[in-house]
Amino acid sequence: MLNTEDKKLKVINTQTGEIECETNYVITEEQLRERKEREAKGREVHRERNEYYKDPRKFVINFIEPIREVMHDLTLTQAGVMMKVLPYTQKYGKLKSNGKPLTIKDISKVIKRAEKATRRSLAELEDIGLIVSEGRPKTYTVNPLYHLTNKVKDRKNARFVKLYKSKAKELLDRLSLVEAGLVYKMIPYFHYETFILCGNPNEDNPELYEELGQNDLARLIGYDEEELKKLMRRLRTKGIILQTDSSYIKSHYVHPDLFYRMDRETEKAKQLRDMFESNELRKQARRARRGRKNATNTD
Numbered sequence: 001m002l003n004t005e006d007k008k009l010k011v012i013n014t015q016t017g018e019i020e021c022e023t024n025y026v027i028t029e030e031q032l033r034e035r036k037e038r039e040a041k042g043r044e045v046h047r048e049r050n051e052y053y054k055d056p057r058k059f060v061i062n063f064i065e066p067i068r069e070v071m072h073d074l075t076l077t078q079a080g081v082m083m084k085v086l087p088y089t090q091k092y093g094k095l096k097s098n099g100k101p102l103t104i105k106d107i108s109k110v111i112k113r114a115e116k117a118t119r120r121s122l123a124e125l126e127d128i129g130l131i132v133s134e135g136r137p138k139t140y141t142v143n144p145l146y147h148l149t150n151k152v153k154d155r156k157n158a159r160f161v162k163l164y165k166s167k168a169k170e171l172l173d174r175l176s177l178v179e180a181g182l183v184y185k186m187i188p189y190f191h192y193e194t195f196i197l198c199g200n201p202n203e204d205n206p207e208l209y210e211e212l213g214q215n216d217l218a219r220l221i222g223y224d225e226e227e228l229k230k231l232m233r234r235l236r237t238k239g240i241i242l243q244t245d246s247s248y249i250k251s252h253y254v255h256p257d258l259f260y261r262m263d264r265e266t267e268k269a270k271q272l273r274d275m276f277e278s279n280e281l282r283k284q285a286r287r288a289r290r291g292r293k294n295a296t297n298t299d
Contacts, residue, residue: 059162059260060089061148063155064201068188070146072222073128076185080177081121082130083184084111086142087168089149093142095131101139111177159202160261161190167257174238182231183240183258185221190254192261195272197241197252211251239280242272 013019074082088095088102088110095102102110108118122140125131132141144150152158172180189212191198197217199210212220218228232252235241242253255276256269 058166059149059164060086060142061152062086062161062163062187063146063148064159064161064188066146067184070128070130071185071188074181074185076178076181076223078121078124078128078181079184080175080179080181081111081118082125083180084172084175084177085131085140086147086163087165087172089142089147089165091149093144093147093149095140095142103137103139107140113177159192161187162260164257164260167255171238171240171255171258175235175240179231179234179238179240182221182223182228182235183254186217186254187259189217189220190259190261193266194268195253195256195259197254211249213250214252217252237283239276239283242276242279 085095085102085107088097090096095107097106104115104119104122107122108115111118111121113121122131122133122138126133130143130146132143133139134141148155148160152160172183175183186197189197189199189201191201191203191209193204194206194209196209197212199212199216199220200208203209214229214232215225217232218225221228232241232243236243240255240258242255244251244253253272253275256272260269262269
């Protein structure tokens with residue numbers, strides 16, 4: 001049998017005579033055309049994502065230091081209300097949906113609470129200074145000290161995390177207020193490049209990363225450690241965070257389509273997105289197997 005392991009075959013364009021590529025296996029013109037189409041599609045997706053990450057209409061800017069300073073003034077429920085209304089932040093910080101200001105009734109549907117409880121929660125956020133209300137009936141605006149939808153301008157040196165509105169609405173709708181509140185309190189600890197929860201989220205040197213364990217995070221946000229572990233488990237189940245174990249280190253990654261700090265698509269973002277999607281597919285397959293098993297048992 002002929003050994004072709006080290007043999008390189010040249011693929012030649014029969015119309016131009018140019019060498020298209022070298023390979024150690026035979027490839028047809030149709031296969032080559034399909035590969036080029038896949039590569040072109042990949043470049044187009046990459047270009048679209050880069051534009052998406054730069055489009056200020058797609059995200060809300062969340063300033064790290066001001067949020068860190070107010071962190072201990074917020075209960076997880078209050079932080080959850082704030083987190084759930086953030087994706088509705090429009091120009092000049094107005095809370096709107098389909099061009100119309102959100103009313104108490106609208107917000108109560110978003111956060112899934114009765115109107116009386118919603119009114120009380122919004123009043124608490126006003127007292128803390130995260131939002132401002134005006135008019136009758138009341139309409140709401142987020143405080144630009146903490147959250148901004150306009151261009152940063154004179155705050156260009158400020159550190160911030162971008163919350164992508166469309167994905168945020170989808171993911172946050174799965175969460176209780178307390179779960180969403182924990183996500184809000186993660187904002188100051190979201191590493192700019194790796195998407196991990198980190199005590200020094202602006203650090204460039206991987207050897208100096210201070211990756212946060214669950215107990216570390218609980219201490220930083222002032223929450224019971226055992227209760228936080230339960231919440232983290234629920235956030236993993238609902239596709240918000242991903243936990244990996246390596247060399248006795250547990251890393252906690254936040255979904256790259258929820259929070260982002262770069263202004264371009266990175267290879268790390270693509271790899272992490274694939275991991276989240278793969279996890280979601282496995283969960284769906286597991287649910288389907290359980291459904292079939294339960295149906296069989298019922299029969």
